[in-house]
């Protein structure tokens with residue numbers, strides 16, 4: 001993979017960037033995403049942020065190799081600390097778990113003032129990002145799901161304004177599964193949740209074998225309820 005031949009996953013992230021953006025790609029690693037976005041005229045400029053020395057050096061090297069130093073600045077630091085207020089209008093954070101992405105946004109809240117769009121690609125626990133967006137007045141405006149090399153990825157895009165995508169009746173389920181993905185019901189979405197259902201069912205079996213404390217009974221009941229709701233959606 002490189003800035004020309006980007007993974008399907010990062011291409012999907014890049015496709016959500018509005019043309020002409022000033023981008024920050026946090027946890028950029030080789031800086032493939034901002035380099036691809038610049039090469040394809042999607043962005044004016046970018047900050048590539050990295051907390052670890054190895055990936056930071058890879059990003060510096062990649063940007064230098066392409067002579068993009070005047071447009072892409074590589075900075076070393078934790079999360080949004082590498083940014084100053086109002087410096088960028090779009091942030092991408094890809095290839096990390098939902099909890100880490102949410103923590104980066106939470107810890108860097110004051111840097112989000114001029115930011116109009118967040119494009120987030122969690123490897124797991126996308127629901128935690130939906131929760132964070134809701135709590136922090138961001139509106140989820142799009143969701144995509146793909147499979148690459150046997151792994152399923154979701155890409156969540158949020159804006160400052162838009163139609164609230166959650167319904168009163170199914171809100172909790174929509175926060176878990178994704179309101180847009182639930183509507184689209186793509187084969188990959190169905191596959192993802194069928195996989196989840198079978199692992200939840202294994203957990204139920206383990207609960208059944210365990211000592212029946214009130215905690216075990218409660219957890220089993222909650223999981224059975226969740227299984228029932230997700231099965232209804234998949235039918």
Ligand code: SAM
Nearest residue numbers: 026027028029049050051052055078079094095
């Ligand atoms: N974004 C690239 C992608 O999607 O292919 C790289 C993903 S890689 C699995 C995660 C990267 O995030 C690593 O290079 C890691 O050093 C960086 N990272 C993890 N926590 C970070 C943080 N708090 N701030 C900045 N970078 C971070």
